[in-house]
Amino acid sequence: MSTSGAAVSVATRARRRGSKTFGTAERHWLLWPPLIFFALLLVVPLVALFQQALTGQGNTFSEAVHMDVFAKAVERTLILAAVVTVVTVILGACYALAIAVGPVWIKVTLMAGLLISLWTSVMVRTFGWMLMELPTGALFWALDKLQLRSEPLNLYQTTPGMYPAMVAVMLPFAVLPVMAALSSLDGEQVDAATIFGAGPLLVLRAVVLPALRPALVSAGVLVFVMALGFYVTPLLLGGPSNMTLSGVINAQLNNANRADVGAAMSIILIGGTVVIYLIADRLFKVSERWG
Amino acid sequence: MARTAPPPLTRGVGWTRLPILLAGLAACVLLFIVPFLVVVATSWTRTSFVAFPPQGFSLSWYRDVLHDPEWTDSFKVSLRVSAIATLIAVVFGTLGALALSRLRSRAARSWLRTLFIIPMAIPPVAYAVGMYSVNLKVSAFQEHLTLLVLGEALLAVPYVFVVVSTGLSQADPALRPAAATLGAPWPMIVLLVDLPLILPQILVGAVFAFAVIFDEVVLSVFLAPIGVKTLPLQMLNASQEALSPQLTAASTLISLLVMVLLGLVSLVSGRRAARARAIARKAATA
Known part of the structure; x- marks a missing residue:
């Protein structure tokens, strides 16, 4: 450890001597424009949110927290995000592994599916699930053809109805990092384990899983944070009686005309997701691995 | 990603290969492909409402979308x-x-x-x-x-x-x-x-x-x-009114457009990457 540290510091010093240090003019021109852009577009809306939240009479934060809809929505959103994250990460690992170990026709099919999903908009994919879940939609048609069910489905605009669509929308975000991690998996390690008699389960657990863990964790964090604030899919598939947090905020502004309460809820939501992201980032170095 | 898959992995996963393949394939077909095909299929119905399975076949809804200023303007x-x-x-x-x-x-x-x-x-x-x-x-x-x-x-x-x-x-x-x-x-x-x-x-x-x-x-x-x-806003609004095949026709059109464009982009960049690799190889052996 100490030799590599010394090597790094020698390299840094050499680099420092070779180039001029990051000059002030350079810093001004490269660093400050994006920082100012960020500051303006992140801080100004946040300040406006606080102002908006404070314009209402009384404490809008406690009003928001004590609203029944809000509490229910928080619970629903957290459960949704947690379950969707776990299912998506597991399926994503299987998907990427299947691409890696499958015969050619499976590879081609899976890559085609992945590209379809990456290249069509979230909106269109959500429509697909709407059409599947409608009481006499595609799912009902299939079940009816298989003679499994003859009365219309009761899935559209229910809480369970949101789950498959959310997983479908999030799955590419889990597949891509795992694929990247698998492509740098050391085949000789796998071979060594196999030759020394490790069974498939042991190989998966002791060789493959450790190599994939960083990718799985960062995919999980990404999916969880995105699922917390997801808008379109819960809105269209959950319906007005099963709103997630984003739906409740939307309703405060567009239906109840309480922009102040909506702003208070937005602050709580932003605070929650950013704190989760920052903690995850410090713990697992998500931002270094992402992409 | 076929090139990057190490054959040792296929051997290593042994009998678990079948369940992995089944899970991956099921996820792909049920979550990605079928919903998209349903959207495409409902756009060629002859009925004035979204119906699955589609009734008959016509491209009239595509013509309708392309001549509707609401859709073209939002685009x-x-x-x-x-x-x-x-x-x-x-x-x-x-x-x-x-x-x-x-x-x-x-x-x-x-x-x-x-x-x-x-x-x-x-x-x-x-x-x-x-x-x-x-x-x-x-x-x-x-x-x-x-x-x-x-x-x-x-x-x-x-x-x-x-x-x-x-x-x-x-x-x-x-x-x-x-x-x-x-x-x-x-x-x-x-x-x-x-x-x-x-x-x-x-x-x-x-x-x-x-x-x-x-x-x-x-x-x-x-x-x-x-x-x-x-x-997307036009699509969202349309989806919250009565579901018209206009919506699925517009969805199909825009998805196909994006697929063709991105397909071309990745084809071109893939070819360029291959050329760069070839040059690098030549430089390494020279």
């Missing part, structure tokens, strides 16, 4: 918003990545990286409410799309930043000191050393950013001026 608005916002995101994302490559302190690098990815972690709804509050305060913004464009640009910056800084980290670290030793001032280094190296990543980042912005609906819900709609 144009989306193109304009996405183009300008992408440009802004590319400029600031690239600047940020260049700054990151020149920072030496580990803490500063890690904070800069965290900062630039934060827009992905912020829920779009909450951010949109904030922008909406700004909109209420400053009446100058209410008439046009400025705030919408700026907000979309912010949401897209992380994608450009991630792609470009990955490209920069793979570049030869000796090039910049060499140029500096030869007396090149820093703007010249940026223009003649860095930018040519990362041009492919900048283009990829731009395509990413454009796709994200073109797809984004939440900001338009809150920030689009009255009477102006982006394409």
Whole structure:
């Protein structure tokens, strides 16, 4: 450890001597424009949110927290995000592994599916699930053809109805990092384990899983944070009686005309997701691995 | 990814290969392919409402969408918003990545990286409410799309930043000191050393950013001026009224357009990467 540290510091010093240090003019021109852009577009809306939240009479934060809809929505959103994250990460690992170990026709099919999903908009994919879940939609048609069910489905605009669509929308975000991690998996390690008699389960657990863990964790964090604030899919598939947090905020502004309460809820939501992201980032170095 | 799959892995997973393949295939067919085919299929129905299975076959709904100013106008608005916002995101994302490559302190690098990815972690709804509050305060913004464009640009910056800084980290670290030793001032280094190296990543980042912005609906819900709609907003509104095959026809058209365009892009860039690999091989053997 100490030799590599010394090597790094020698390299840094050499680099420092070779180039001029990051000059002030350079810093001004490269660093400050994006920082100012960020500051303006992140801080100004946040300040406006606080102002908006404070314009209402009384404490809008406690009003928001004590609203029944809000509490229910928080619970629903957290459960949704947690379950969707776990299912998506597991399926994503299987998907990427299947691409890696499958015969050619499976590879081609899976890559085609992945590209379809990456290249069509979230909106269109959500429509697909709407059409599947409608009481006499595609799912009902299939079940009816298989003679499994003859009365219309009761899935559209229910809480369970949101789950498959959310997983479908999030799955590419889990597949891509795992694929990247698998492509740098050391085949000789796998071979060594196999030759020394490790069974498939042991190989998966002791060789493959450790190599994939960083990718799985960062995919999980990404999916969880995105699922917390997801808008379109819960809105269209959950319906007005099963709103997630984003739906409740939307309703405060567009239906109840309480922009102040909506702003208070937005602050709580932003605070929650950013704190989760920052903690995850410090713990697992998500931002270094992402992409 | 067929090339990168190590055969040892296939051997290593043994009997678990079958369940893995089944899970992957089931996820692919049920979650990705079938819903998309359902959208496509319902768009050629002859009925005036969305029906599955489709009744008969006609392309009349496609003609209908292409001649409906509501749909064509929203498409144009989306193109304009996405183009300008992408440009802004590319400029600031690239600047940020260049700054990151020149920072030496580990803490500063890690904070800069965290900062630039934060827009992905912020829920779009909450951010949109904030922008909406700004909109209420400053009446100058209410008439046009400025705030919408700026907000979309912010949401897209992380994608450009991630792609470009990955490209920069793979570049030869000796090039910049060499140029500096030869007396090149820093703007010249940026223009003649860095930018040519990362041009492919900048283009990829731009395509990413454009796709994200073109797809984004939440900001338009809150920030689009009255009477102006982006394409996703038009789709969202249409989906909340009576479901018309117009909606699925428009969805099919836009998806096919994107698939053809992105297919061409990846074909071209794939060919260019192959050529670069061939040149590198030749250089290595020479």
